[in-house]
Amino acid sequence: MVWHISPMSDSLHSRALLVMEENRRLREDKMRLDREYAERIEALRFAILESAMSRAESKARRDNRG
DSSP states (O other), X not given: OOOOOXXXXXXXXXXXXXXXXXXXXXXXXXXXXXXXXXXXXHHHHXXXXXXXXXXXXXXXXXXXXX
């Protein structure tokens, strides 16, 4: 017995291509969002560090005034 594998129908093939393209776009979006998230976290950490440094400086000035 010989099995013949018929080619994918045009509509099914088109849908498969659309799904693959959407998958690629979603992966690109996720990578972009991951980068943006990392940048925001870095900015937040820097802001927290600056705030802590400012508080320490203010405290040191108060302590020096006595």
